[in-house]
Amino acid sequence: MAEVIVEGKGRRPVRVVRRTFAMLAVDARGCIDAARFPGQQFARVEVALAPTDAVTGEVNVVDATHRFAAHGGAWEPSQALALAIDDVALGRRKCRRL
Numbered sequence: 093m094a095e096v097i098v099e100g101k102g103r104r105p106v107r108v109v110r111r112t113f114a115m116l117a118v119d120a121r122g123c124i125d126a127a128r129f130p131g132q133q134f135a136r137v138e139v140a141l142a143p144t145d146a147v148t149g150e151v152n153v154v155d156a157t158h159r160f161a162a163h164g165g166a167w168e169p170s171q172a173l174a175l176a177i178d179d180v181a182l183g184r185r186k187c188r189r190l
Contacts, residue, residue, distance in 0.1 A: 094169070096181040103125065105182045113167045 097110040114132070117125040169177070179185035 093167075094177050096177060098181050108178045108181055111177070113169060115167045 093114045093116050095112045096108055098105045099109050114129075116140065117128045117132075119125055137187050158163075168170045
């Protein structure tokens, strides 16, 4: 999944402000696993906001539960694909509809 936030002026897209990418889990029927997706997204937010040196108790054990959940939903496209997504979002390229 690619989510693109675009700035518009005069009802026309002018620049990409932010992009995020995620993997969507699907079931055997090819439908999005609606129960899994929100957990992955919340985990990604928690990882982004968590201090990097967090430890539990007095032992140097890092609770990486959210990092593993967040990684399950992470995806980073190639630079060429990211630029192609930008071009579609800005109306510079047509996108084939399924």
